[in-house]
Amino acid sequence: MKLTGISAAVVLCATAAIANPIAPGEVQYDEYGAVAASLSGSEGDAANGAKIMVNRGKGNCVACHAVTALNEAPFHGEVGPSLDGVGSYRSEEELRGIVANAKKMFEGTVMPAFYKTSGSIRPGDGYTGKAAEEEDLMPILSAQEIEDVVAFLLTLQDS
Amino acid sequence: MKFKAMTAVVALAISAPLVFAGGADDDTLAIDGEEMISKTAAPAHMEETGIDTIISGWHFREDDTQSMQTDSFDNPGMIFVDQAMDMWSTVEGEAGESCASCHGDVSTFEGLTTKMPKVNEDGELVVMEDIINNCRTERMQADAWKWSGNDMQSMVALIGNQSLGMPMDVAIDGPAAEYWKQGKEMYYTRYGQLELSCANCHEQNYGNYIRADHLSQGQINGFPTYRLKQAKLISKHNRFRGCIRDTRAETFAEGSDEFRALELYVASRGNGLSVETPAVRQ
Numbered sequence: 001m002k003l004t005g006i007s008a009a010v011v012l013c014a015t016a017a018i019a020n021p022i023a024p025g026e027v028q029y030d031e032y033g034a035v036a037a038s039l040s041g042s043e044g045d046a047a048n049g050a051k052i053m054v055n056r057g058k059g060n061c062v063a064c065h066a067v068t069a070l071n072e073a074p075f076h077g078e079v080g081p082s083l084d085g086v087g088s089y090r091s092e093e094e095l096r097g098i099v100a101n102a103k104k105m106f107e108g109t110v111m112p113a114f115y116k117t118s119g120s121i122r123p124g125d126g127y128t129g130k131a132a133e134e135e136d137l138m139p140i141l142s143a144q145e146i147e148d149v150v151a152f153l154l155t156l157q158d159s
Numbered sequence: 160m161k162f163k164a165m166t167a168v169v170a171l172a173i174s175a176p177l178v179f180a181g182g183a184d185d186d187t188l189a190i191d192g193e194e195m196i197s198k199t200a201a202p203a204h205m206e207e208t209g210i211d212t213i214i215s216g217w218h219f220r221e222d223d224t225q226s227m228q229t230d231s232f233d234n235p236g237m238i239f240v241d242q243a244m245d246m247w248s249t250v251e252g253e254a255g256e257s258c259a260s261c262h263g264d265v266s267t268f269e270g271l272t273t274k275m276p277k278v279n280e281d282g283e284l285v286v287m288e289d290i291i292n293n294c295r296t297e298r299m300q301a302d303a304w305k306w307s308g309n310d311m312q313s314m315v316a317l318i319g320n321q322s323l324g325m326p327m328d329v330a331i332d333g334p335a336a337e338y339w340k341q342g343k344e345m346y347y348t349r350y351g352q353l354e355l356s357c358a359n360c361h362e363q364n365y366g367n368y369i370r371a372d373h374l375s376q377g378q379i380n381g382f383p384t385y386r387l388k389q390a391k392l393i394s395k396h397n398r399f400r401g402c403i404r405d406t407r408a409e410t411f412a413e414g415s416d417e418f419r420a421l422e423l424y425v426a427s428r429g430n431g432l433s434v435e436t437p438a439v440r441q
Contacts, residue, residue: 056370063370075371079364110363112353122409123352129404132352140352140407 021143024100024117033105034093039115039143044151052145052152057127059114059141059149069156080111085158095150099141114141114149182366183218183375188435191231193324195433202430204331208362215432216375216384219366220441224387228439236316236385236437239309239392243317246310252301258314261298265321272322272434276423278334284419287315288394306413312383312392319383319436326433327380329426342424345417351408357425360402377402378429379422381438392437395422 020041029035038044053061054073062070064079086095098105100115117137125132141149188197197215201208217225227233248259262268276286285293291314292303304311331339349356360369361377368374383392396413399421403410411417 060370075368077369078367079369079374110355110359112355116352120352120354120408121348121350124404124406124408124410127404127407129400129408129410131409137352 024115024139027100027115029097029101029104030093032094032097033101033103034091034097035100036093038147039096039100040147042144042147044144044147044149046148046151046155048145049148049150049152052141052149058145061149064111067156083153083156085156087154087156088158090153092150092154095153096146099146099149099153112140115139115143115146183214186218186225188215188217188225188229190229190323190435195324195435196326196431197433197435199326199431202427205428208358210362210376213378213429213432214365214376215435215438216378216381216440217435217438219373219375220439224439224441228435234385234437234439235387235390236383236392236439239313239385240317240320240437242309243313246314247317252295252299254298254300256299258294261294265317268318269321270325272319272436273325273328275329276338276419276426277330278338282334284335284338284416284423286395286419286422287318288414289419291315291318307394307397309391312394315394316383316392316437319434322434323436324433326431327426327429329423329430331423331427335423338420338423339427341417342420342422345421346424349406350403351406353406353408355406357402376428377425378432379425380429380432381435381440383436384438384440386440388441393440395425399425 022037022039027035027039028037050070052059053067054070056063061067061083062073062076064077066076066078066082066084068082068084070076090098094105098111101113102109102111103113117139123132123137124130183198188195195215195217197217198212201210201213205213217228227235231237244265246258247265248257250257250260258265272287276284279285288304288306288311291311295301296303304314329335346357349359357377360374365374365376379395379398382395382398384398385391386393394413396415396418399418400410400413
């Protein structure tokens with residue numbers, strides 16, 4: 001009896017650990033589109049976030065946004081606003097929500113959702129042009145990568 | 160180009176944040192001395208789009224790319240037009256015919272491209288590639304050409320070049336109406352995991368840079384275009400396929416009914432612009 005109780009507790013802990021990166025479908029957005037808790041359960045790594053932002057196969061955020069701090073990577077786009085200073089006027093929670101799914105805050109925005117795996121039309125298998133199986137669609141960025149990007153955005157303070 | 164750039168420099172000096180000079184340039188396009196209609200009033204059906212001027216993709220390219228298109232001798236795409244001219248009179252297939260044996264001089268096709276795509280007698284929407292392959296398989300009893308292959312696109316370009324300078328004028332009413340509606344719906348559908356529609360890029364953001372690419376209105380009056388990067392002619396459907404693939408979507412096939420409908424709709428957004436086939440792109 002006692003023993004089963006213990007193993008049950010162990011199992012519970014294990015599932016809690018697995019559920020720790022919050023799945024894309026489970027993210028809680030508040031009414032403004034912000035997300036309170038870390039998606040991965042861990043802190044973000046700003047240096048890695050900067051790499052993700054310029055990587056074409058990952059965030060490729062500079063395709064649409066100018067970011068002076070990332071000027072080493074060439075060709076910043078002008079589809080979205082400049083992100084200079086965004087860490088001073090946006091909270092961590094807001095930034096997490098915007099990167100995970102900007103449409104929760106900006107209705108109909110052209111900014112893609114980076115942590116969403118359902119509801120898109122004809123989702124592809126990456127950039128191959130071939131169909132993806134809905135069940136194995138991965139978010140564009142992982143929970144930890146979202147946290148890394150958010151950590152980097154918070155370093156963008158008004159000078 | 161010069162004037163816009165100057166205003167941009169002034170704007171830069173005044174406002175501190177870096178703003179890059181977007182938009183179409185103010186140059187005029189003449190090919191072999193003949194002026195093209197490369198900017199004109201948008202057709203009536205575009206009223207709800209907020210676009211009042213339709214603009215050729217030429218205005219969004221760099222000066223050196225632009226200049227290659229102004230003289231047929233400098234236009235690398237014309238090599239393919241010349242090759243198609245040779246094929247025009249080459250007998251192929253069981254029937255012992257060439258294009259020339261039925262149609263005479265290719266100049267008899269002057270104006271045809273301005274009306275394409277169109278609905279045929281059977282009520283089907285057809286594009287130039289369909290007409291060409293139909294002649295090959297039915298009348299010449301030769302093999303069909305591959306949609307985006309050199310032979311096919313060179314012939315599309317040769318026929319298109321007969322209408323150089325003439326304004327696009329596709330029909331969108333009558334039997335074309337339902338196809339046009341289908342194409343329009345596709346144009347506004349946000350495909351793929353990135354959830355981006357043609358309109359998100361080419362209607363809302365033309366003139367803006369997206370990474371290193373200067374977004375145009377996505378007009379097709381210059382197709383097939385000669386792409387310097389690939390050193391060959393690019394078909395309309397190949398371009399559509401690439402744009403949809405880039406939204407992390409399952410794309411449609413070249414020569415699919417979906418792309419025929421989309422081609423009609425996109426062509427209609429260019430009604431009034433000169434045919435520039437073969438245009439030059441980077």
